[in-house]
Amino acid sequence: MITLTTDPIDVTAALQYLQSEQAGALDLFLGVVRDNTQDRPVDRLEYEAYDRMAISEMQKIADQAHERWPILRYAIIHRKGVLGTGEIAVLIGVATAHRADAFEACRYIIDTIKQTVPIWKKEVFTDGEVWVNAHP
Amino acid sequence: MNTPVSVLLFGITRDLTGQSALSVPVGEGARVCDLLDQLYQAYPPLAGIKSLLVAVNGEYAETDQVLGSKDEIALIPPVSGG
Numbered sequence: 001m002i003t004l005t006t007d008p009i010d011v012t013a014a015l016q017y018l019q020s021e022q023a024g025a026l027d028l029f030l031g032v033v034r035d036n037t038q039d040r041p042v043d044r045l046e047y048e049a050y051d052r053m054a055i056s057e058m059q060k061i062a063d064q065a066h067e068r069w070p071i072l073r074y075a076i077i078h079r080k081g082v083l084g085t086g087e088i089a090v091l092i093g094v095a096t097a098h099r100a101d102a103f104e105a106c107r108y109i110i111d112t113i114k115q116t117v118p119i120w121k122k123e124v125f126t127d128g129e130v131w132v133n134a135h136p
Numbered sequence: 137m138n139t140p141v142s143v144l145l146f147g148i149t150r151d152l153t154g155q156s157a158l159s160v161p162v163g164e165g166a167r168v169c170d171l172l173d174q175l176y177q178a179y180p181p182l183a184g185i186k187s188l189l190v191a192v193n194g195e196y197a198e199t200d201q202v203l204g205s206k207d208e209i210a211l212i213p214p215v216s217g218g
Contacts, residue, residue, distance in 0.1 A: 031218045047217075048146060048147060049146075049217075050144065050146055050191070050210055050212070052194050053191055053194040053195075053210070054217075056194055056195075078217060078218075089218065090217065090218050110218060113217050113218055114215070114216075114217055114218040115215070116215065117215060117217045118146065118191070118210075118212050118215055118217075119215060119216070119217030119218075120146055120147035120148075120213065120215060120216050120217070121216045121217070122147070131147050131148040131151070131213070131216070132216035133186065133214040133215070133216045134147065134148040134185055134186060134213055134214055134216075135184060135185065135186055136186045
């Protein structure tokens with residue numbers, strides 16, 4: 001399951017989707033908006049995406065993970081729009097028979113998403129704003 | 137003979153140009169690198185971005201890929217999902 005959404009991420013629904021009779025391990029990674037960046041207080045994050053390509057790049061990553069690990073089910077949900085501190089920006093869920101595969105696949109998916117998927121976030125501070133990673 | 141191509145802009149590239157889409161008149165047989173050269177000339181602040189990739193029809197493109205007037209082209213500044 002791959003979703004790009006402006007709605008809050010429903011962790012319980014994702015967990016239910018991931019559960020199966022064969023899954024002995026279920027890894028869930030949540031990326032959450034924290035209240036500071038390098039000690040600068042963050043007011044909110046603004047996420048945007050090139051939707052069609054974000055979906056297709058996330059699908060590529062899921063397909064690669066499928067080839068490398070025996071994944072039973074996966075969920076990739078990324079949020080768009082304005083998010084306040086404490087809100088979940090991304091959920092990666094991987095269900096496998098054994099835990100090592102679930103840990104590794106989950107980490108691979110989130111790490112690769114951060115490198116290749118056309119989604120951008122702007123950090124908005126009380127005294128300014130910054131597109132993350134944009135400048136050298 | 138210039139054909140305009142349409143370029144989608146996101147994130148910092150939209151902020152710097154003040155537009156979410158641009159029509160750029162490129163020459164016949166123009167490549168991704170030619171388009172980038174033109175954009176850097178028209179919008180010098182783009183040079184301050186750490187990296188600028190181009191997507192053609194939803195796929196990352198090499199710099200020598202030739203552009204067509206029907207292609208969906210997008211500028212991809214450094215991504216920051218997650």
